[in-house]
Amino acid sequence: MAGEPTPRQGAGRTRRRGAALEEALLRAAVEELTASGYAGLTMDKVAARAGTNKNALYRRWPNRLALGVAAYRHLARTLPPPDTGDLRGDVLELLRRANRHWSSPSGAILRELFTAAGGTAELLAQLQDQSGETVAAPWLTVLERAVARGEAAPEALRPRVATVAIVLLRDEFVTRGVPSAPDDVLVEITDEVYLPLVRRGPAPG
Incomplete structure (x- = not known):
């Protein structure tokens, strides 16, 4: 659908685990955060962008606020x-x-x-x-x-x-x-x- 985030090329073809999966999730969350702000950040959008399911997010961050904070910290340079x-x-x-x-x-x-x-x-x-x-x-x-x-x-x-x-x-x-x-x-x-x-x-x- 138009406007929906698209998974990264090749996402889902290789099974990612541990640090690699967490990096991919945080990268997707950063992209959503910078594109839409915290108000537009959702677990669904981040999961779709990362080419995974929401369970992978919830195992690491209990809610979108925790994810937003983690993404911002990842963004900071x-x-x-x-x-x-x-x-x-x-x-x-x-x-x-x-x-x-x-x-x-x-x-x-x-x-x-x-x-x-x-x-x-x-x-x-x-x-x-x-x-x-x-x-x-x-x-x-x-x-x-x-x-x-x-x-x-x-x-x-x-x-x-x-x-x-x-x-x-x-x-x-x-x-x-x-x-x-x-x-x-x-x-x-x-x-x-x-x-x-x-x-x-x-x-x-």
Whole structure:
């Protein structure tokens, strides 16, 4: 039928198992998510696109929200961290990248998923764990460089401290419900919160 997703060429001819099948399912879910947003994501469409049946999906993800979260995480790409030669420049660039992402089509999908996750703590944590190891990595990298240059205290090299700026920016999006923050908010987060914190290091626990 017109408008129905078509299975990938050769789908179903080779029996896929384990990681290969999961990769195919996630790839199909990413394609559906980017084509239709979370509102248009269904288990039926993803199964059809992957050339399999819904049971293969339900064995891995209990519902379309869990699948949507997994697909978004699969979609996310990590860019190399900036290296401006200056901690302030690196922090602002990381925040500006995040700001641009939130106003992009991928960012719109993420906002849809945050709204749909609502009080589902586990799935919300998975979305916010775009600030787990994946998001912490570039922040720790720029902070390590800053420590080597004498711009930051070695005690600041902790994931929770390193990601304070991006967490504050995410809070702007969540509490204000806007797709992007003004640049002066990014500057304020950098100059009034982040730099003073990492320069003196966090208080001993």
